[in-house]
Every structure is written in structure tokens, then in C-alpha cells.
Amino acid sequence: MNCQLCKKELDSYIEGKLSDDLKNQIEAHLLICSDCKDAYRLQILADRVMAAEKELEVNPFLATRVMAEIETRESGTVRSIPNVLRPVLITISMGTAVFLGVIMGSIPQYKKIRETIPVELALIDDTRIESIDLLSNE
Amino acid sequence: MTDNELIKEILLGDKEKFRFIVEKYQQMVFRTCMGFVHDRDDAEDLAQDVFIQAYQSLSRFKGESAFSTWLYRIGVNASLNKLRESPLKIMMQKFEKITGHKTEIESYPPVADTEDPENILIRQEHIEWIQRTLGSLPENQKTAIVLSKYDDLSQKEIAEIMNTTEGAVEALLQRAKKNLREKLSGKGKNKSGNP
Structure with a gap:
């Protein structure tokens, strides 16, 4: 038994479709070949993933959802925004928000702030610790 | 009725x-x-x-x-x-x-409570990879394998759904399995982890 034949027959081996002779040969090969053993394990895992997905139960309210959707469509109540336009509108909204943020952030505020700063505060040198008396009215 | x-x-x-x-x-x-x-x-x-x-x-x-x-x-x-x-x-x-959507991978395959978190991560990584591998198959092979593995349909039923012959479905299934096997074997070579 070589790796090529072993991997080719793995499906049939897992499904139990092989003759006893071939089955024994594959089992003997899997004991000595780590490459084929890894392939075998992954194939088993793939089968388990598919089996697990297959066993998932559908939401019991699906029929109600479908009937409600049909009712909505037939009563002429269409969605306010067609599905095709939704991504476009979301993108435009995000772009507008960013644009407004940038605009608002760049509005100069310093002049207004400077006008209202008291003279005492304007005298403070940020690079030095000033005496607290400077701010005192006494 | x-x-x-x-x-x-x-x-x-x-x-x-x-x-x-x-x-x-x-x-x-x-x-x-x-x-x-x-x-x-x-x-x-x-x-x-x-x-x-x-x-x-x-x-x-x-x-x-x-x-x-x-x-x-x-x-x-x-x-x-x-x-x-x-x-x-x-x-x-x-x-x-936005509400933190998650896939169902936590639920399969069953993982023992005592399993090493690292093994769980490796397992989840493999599951996601297997899902991607299935998704990477050509459309007609993917269709054949889904109808066969998930719906347990016979080749005749699959052929009727796909508007083709039973022979063509058999060939598609063989190619799909070969593709999967090769891709999974490639993964096995790259990953020495326990799948």
C-alpha cells in the first residue's frame, strides 16, 4: 500500500465500502504513515462538520416569518429602503459623518477663547510654576 | 393533500x-x-x-x-x-x-469540557478551514457534494435537480471528493496539529 492509493481509497474506507483485504491494508498503512493518518483525521473531521451542519434544526418560526413577509409584500407595504440601496446609503451616511467631523474639528475656536481669557491667566507661563498669589485678588 | x-x-x-x-x-x-x-x-x-x-x-x-x-x-x-x-x-x-454575530462552530464537532483550550482553538481553526475548503470548490462540484452529503440524495435525484446526467453527477462527485482530499491532505502536511 502506498500513500497515493491510501488517500484515494480513504473515502470508501470511511464509508465502509472496501473489501476486508483492502481495509486491512489501509489500516496497516495508517499505523505507519503520519501523512496519511493526518489526511484521514481531517477527512473524518470534514465529515463530522458536514454531519453536524446537516443535523442543525431550522428555526421553528421560519414559516411564520415567511408568511409575514409575503403578507407585507402583498399588502403593498414595501420597505422604505430597497435592499440594493442600503449598502450605498450606509456608505454615504458614514462618509457624511466623517466629513462633518473633520469640518467641525477644523472650525477655529482659539480666537473666541483668547478673547475671554482673563489677564491673570494670560500672564501664566506654562513652562514654569507660577505663584498662586498671581491668581489671588488680594 | x-x-x-x-x-x-x-x-x-x-x-x-x-x-x-x-x-x-x-x-x-x-x-x-x-x-x-x-x-x-x-x-x-x-x-x-x-x-x-x-x-x-x-x-x-x-x-x-x-x-x-x-x-x-x-x-x-x-x-x-x-x-x-x-x-x-x-x-x-x-x-x-453589529450585535456580535458568531458562527455555529462552537457546537460542532462536540468538544469535551476537559479539552485543552489550545486543542479547541486548533479544532476551530480546522473547522473554519474545512468550511472554506468546501466553499472553494467549483460551483457544480459544490452543488453535487451538498446535495449528496447534506441532503442524502441519489445521483439520479441530483442529476434531475442539476439538469444533467447521472454519469456527469458521478464524475462531479468524484472530482469534488478528489479536490477535497487533495486540499485536506495539503492542510495535513502544513499542520502537524491534532485535527
Whole structure:
């Protein structure tokens, strides 16, 4: 038994479709070949993933959802925004928000702030610790 | 009441009868969609779309094939269309699901409580990779493998759904299995971890 034949027959081996002779040969090969053993394990895992997905139960309210959707469509109540336009509108909204943020952030505020700063505060040198008396009215 | 009788009544205006159709086939349609998208929420949304499409085109069902075959065709086409959606659209849809959406990978395969967290991570990584590998198959191979593995359909039934011959389905299944085997073997070589 070589790796090529072993991997080719793995499906049939897992499904139990092989003759006893071939089955024994594959089992003997899997004991000595780590490459084929890894392939075998992954194939088993793939089968388990598919089996697990297959066993998932559908939401019991699906029929109600479908009937409600049909009712909505037939009563002429269409969605306010067609599905095709939704991504476009979301993108435009995000772009507008960013644009407004940038605009608002760049509005100069310093002049207004400077006008209202008291003279005492304007005298403070940020690079030095000033005496607290400077701010005192006494 | 048979499917054809139900359909006749629905077309005559008794649309509530469509609920029986949905209840009868919802698990089948959901399972097929799950085989393509590997995500419960997406599969349920798709299944809903499939039934609505079926309802809207019910008058075009001529009864030349079984109703389930016709429904499978709609399901397969809707699933393939979903997978063909642009990455941008998929990203926008994910963005809409702001509430921390998660796939179902935690639930399969069963993981023992005592299992090493590192092993769980490796296992989840493998599961996601296997889902991606299944998704990377060509459309017709993917369709054949989903209808075979998820719906347990015979080659004859798959051939009817795919409008092809049994021989072609057999060849598609062989190629799909070979592709999967090669891709999985490639993974086995790269990952010495315990799958």
C-alpha cells in the first residue's frame, strides 16, 4: 500500500465500502504513515462538520416569518429602503459623518477663547510654576 | 393533500395554504442552504428568500418534476447567488449585524469540557478551514457534494435537480471528493496539529 492509493481509497474506507483485504491494508498503512493518518483525521473531521451542519434544526418560526413577509409584500407595504440601496446609503451616511467631523474639528475656536481669557491667566507661563498669589485678588 | 393540490388552492387565492408547504420543506431547504453558506443566520435568511421566490413564481411551476426538485433548484440558485455576492456587499451585511454575530462552530464537532483550550482553538481553526475548503470548490462540484452529503440524495435525484446526467453527477462527485482530499491532505502536511 502506498500513500497515493491510501488517500484515494480513504473515502470508501470511511464509508465502509472496501473489501476486508483492502481495509486491512489501509489500516496497516495508517499505523505507519503520519501523512496519511493526518489526511484521514481531517477527512473524518470534514465529515463530522458536514454531519453536524446537516443535523442543525431550522428555526421553528421560519414559516411564520415567511408568511409575514409575503403578507407585507402583498399588502403593498414595501420597505422604505430597497435592499440594493442600503449598502450605498450606509456608505454615504458614514462618509457624511466623517466629513462633518473633520469640518467641525477644523472650525477655529482659539480666537473666541483668547478673547475671554482673563489677564491673570494670560500672564501664566506654562513652562514654569507660577505663584498662586498671581491668581489671588488680594 | 398532495403538493399539487396545495399549489392549486394557493393559486386560487388561499395563500395561507403556503404555510403547509413551508412547514413541510423548511428543514430540507435550510439544510441545503446551510451546506453552501455554513452559517445558521445566513441559511435561515436564504431559506426565507427561497420560499418567497417559490411563492412568487408558483404559477410557473408546471408539475413536470416533483415540487421538491423545483424547490431544490431555487434553493441551489439562491445559495450560489449569495456566494457570488461581492465582498463589499458581504462586508456591509456583516456590518449591519453589529450585535456580535458568531458562527455555529462552537457546537460542532462536540468538544469535551476537559479539552485543552489550545486543542479547541486548533479544532476551530480546522473547522473554519474545512468550511472554506468546501466553499472553494467549483460551483457544480459544490452543488453535487451538498446535495449528496447534506441532503442524502441519489445521483439520479441530483442529476434531475442539476439538469444533467447521472454519469456527469458521478464524475462531479468524484472530482469534488478528489479536490477535497487533495486540499485536506495539503492542510495535513502544513499542520502537524491534532485535527
